[in-house]
Amino acid sequence: MNFQQRKHLIVQTVEERGSVEVSELAELLHTSEMTVRRDLIQLAASGLVYRTRGGAMKVSLATDKHRFVNKTAVNPERKDYICQLAAQEIQEGDVIFMDCGSTVFRLCPFIRNKRITVITNSLPIVAELMSSEVAVNLVGGEVDKERQAVHGLIAEEHLARYRANRAFMGVDGISLAHGLSANSEKEASITMAIARQTEKVYLLCDSSKLETNKYLYFAPLSLFDVLITDNEANPAVVAAYRQAGITLIN
Known part of the structure; x- marks a missing residue:
């Protein structure tokens, strides 16, 4: 699976779940956690996801992550x-x-x-x-x-x-x-x-x-x-x- 395919699945998963861990993405993408981390760095730099300590979350949640809704x-x-x-x-x-x-x-x-x-x-x-x-x-x-x-x-x-x-x-x-x-x-x-x-x-x-x-x-x-x-x-x-x-x- 190339980067563009992984990118699509990562962004889709983050949008659906709100937040996701590196280990979960690695299992979903059938790739290593190191590859997932590299992908997340690129996606975060493009503003498509927000990097967290162990994974990523939707940008909209990260900008106001404590709001109850x-x-x-x-x-x-x-x-x-x-x-x-x-x-x-x-x-x-x-x-x-x-x-x-x-x-x-x-x-x-x-x-x-x-x-x-x-x-x-x-x-x-x-x-x-x-x-x-x-x-x-x-x-x-x-x-x-x-x-x-x-x-x-x-x-x-x-x-x-x-x-x-x-x-x-x-x-x-x-x-x-x-x-x-x-x-x-x-x-x-x-x-x-x-x-x-x-x-x-x-x-x-x-x-x-x-x-x-x-x-x-x-x-x-x-x-x-x-x-x-x-x-x-x-x-x-x-x-x-x-x-x-x-x-x-x-």
């Missing part, structure tokens, strides 16, 4: 698959925490007919569940307009007043070597606050985030009890996580 558009099929699995873990009468992650948001359609209570700092989740069977408890505090979520000291104090049976949280990066990482201190502090008040913590993480490291390392893998990912996860990576003692559902 953009994050929900990345890997939607994987996120829905994960949320279907997560919904099966929720029992009638449960009190659950849901953070402001884009994957966690996609859990809403699968729980709207359950008689449960949701405590959340996510404005889109509140809006989505207002006309459902779910009782909603909105965390108070300062609103981050881009993330459409409530953060800050008051939000953490609010969370500390409640206990939940389960928490469903997202993460920006996870690796066996370094644990959990985030793109900002705000999101990391809310994640920690939720985990402290929960009997069982579920991490909802699409496979593109496995073995990736972001700006801020904030917690060891012991923070969560169950990792739920999608069925496109690399089998070798899945096996390594399970061998490390992590309960993984996919």
Whole structure:
């Protein structure tokens, strides 16, 4: 496959998925990761993709990558698959925490007919569940307009007043070597606050985030009890996580 053919497939894949890892592109193109990296350098120089630490993303997402509407558009099929699995873990009468992650948001359609209570700092989740069977408890505090979520000291104090049976949280990066990482201190502090008040913590993480490291390392893998990912996860990576003692559902 020549460069022009690879270029077409790379750009098409990035446009469809929002972001993609070098390893995924190498498998798709039946070529080496070194070749993929060289291709991405050329495509980034032409403004066709945005280079990330481990791959590439759509330019439109990279220029405003933290906006909630953009994050929900990345890997939607994987996120829905994960949320279907997560919904099966929720029992009638449960009190659950849901953070402001884009994957966690996609859990809403699968729980709207359950008689449960949701405590959340996510404005889109509140809006989505207002006309459902779910009782909603909105965390108070300062609103981050881009993330459409409530953060800050008051939000953490609010969370500390409640206990939940389960928490469903997202993460920006996870690796066996370094644990959990985030793109900002705000999101990391809310994640920690939720985990402290929960009997069982579920991490909802699409496979593109496995073995990736972001700006801020904030917690060891012991923070969560169950990792739920999608069925496109690399089998070798899945096996390594399970061998490390992590309960993984996919």
